[in-house]
């Protein structure tokens with residue numbers, strides 16, 4: 001059985017794991033990243049990032065490469081789901097204006113949209129290969145006084161002065177610190193990608209676009225539906241999201257290739273034909289992403305272990321803040337480790353700074369998402 005020793009081991013090579021790993025690597029630490037997937041995938045949906053988050057990337061000179069893989073967006077156009085008519089255009093607000101207790105009022109406003117695999121490639125291509133370990137699924141974590149130990153499904157073990165759990169919404173690292181369960185939120189997002197050439201005149205691919213169509217069906221079977229698109233890869237492509245709230249959550253489908261008949265069965269009777277045209281012209285299979293709720297972890301730290309990103313605080317995606325906050329976690333972890341060394345004190349310092357702020361964002365994201373259970377109680381048309 002192979003066993004390694006490092007200063008820092010990061011579990012999970014997603015958005016937060018890669019950035020904390022890259023930041024520590026650039027600051028001179030002996031850091032290794034352990035990802036369960038056999039390789040970094042080349043398909044995946046879009047994400048948006050706000051300017052304060054890009055400033056964290058700039059600390060390690062990732063802002064320019066990020067500008068090359070992302071499209072800057074100033075606002076959102078709202079269209080009717082049935083007729084496609086423009087109902088409104090508004091500039092993105094600040095996070096404070098959305099209700100988050102954000103005294104510095106720094107989050108959101110101008111957004112940069114990008115594809116997740118482009119981001120992962122941007123970071124992994126700048127790190128030495130020997131620091132990136134794919135095919136390593138964490139199965140157990142243990143913290144001692146001066147170090148922590150991780151065990152992987154393949155039988156390998158790793159000992160490190162600090163272990164950072166960035167293993168996402170169904171985090172195993174977190175389950176060592178906190179028993180809160182994960183619940184499906186009753187929201188499913190289907191994603192695909194098409195060429196911008198599919199868009200007709202009057203649909204410039206330079207903005208976020210939202211087809212507002214929340215509720216359909218009768219009182220017993222209320223289903224919400226809307227569509228959202230963002231331009232990616234210099235505006236040459238459109239990333240398409242269809243969101244279903246309540247009803248059939250497609251749980252029996254293969255998440256990475258949802259049959260088109262199942263999608264079409266959920267379309268409203270009258271729908272802007274542009275939505276169907278984009279899906280019909282898809283360049284990638286339709287993937288499905290179930291949203292999960294899990295309360296913010298009570299403890300983010302145990303001895304030499306800390307969690308970050310979705311592992312500590314998964315949230316609804318409607319504020320577009322999940323990845324942003326995992327990157328801010330990464331920035332703060334690097335700062336705390338630089339200030340207090342590879343110690344429990346550093347991890348506690350990180351938790352004390354990040355937790356109260358993130359709690360406010362998670363709460364706002366939940367309160368501003370439609371809840372199908374409430375519709376059922378109040379009847380169709382209720383908010």
Ligand SMILES: Cc1cc2nc3c(=O)[nH]c(=O)nc-3n(C[C@H](O)[C@H](O)[C@H](O)COP(=O)(O)OP(=O)(O)OC[C@H]3O[C@@H](n4cnc5c(N)ncnc54)[C@H](O)[C@@H]3O)c2cc1C
Nearest residue numbers: 012014015016036048138167168309310320321322323324
């Ligand atoms: C539909 C949708 C839209 C979103 N849009 C936005 C947006 O516009 N802007 C935004 O900021 N956020 C958005 N988010 C949220 C964002 O995707 C997440 O918050 C972000 O990816 C969290 O980063 P993370 O590093 O914590 O976790 P992830 O990026 O999920 O990475 C976790 C990694 O850990 C690995 N892993 C899991 N278990 C193990 C294990 N046992 N051992 C080893 N590795 C493991 C996984 O394979 C994965 O690579 C969206 C989310 C969804 C679902």
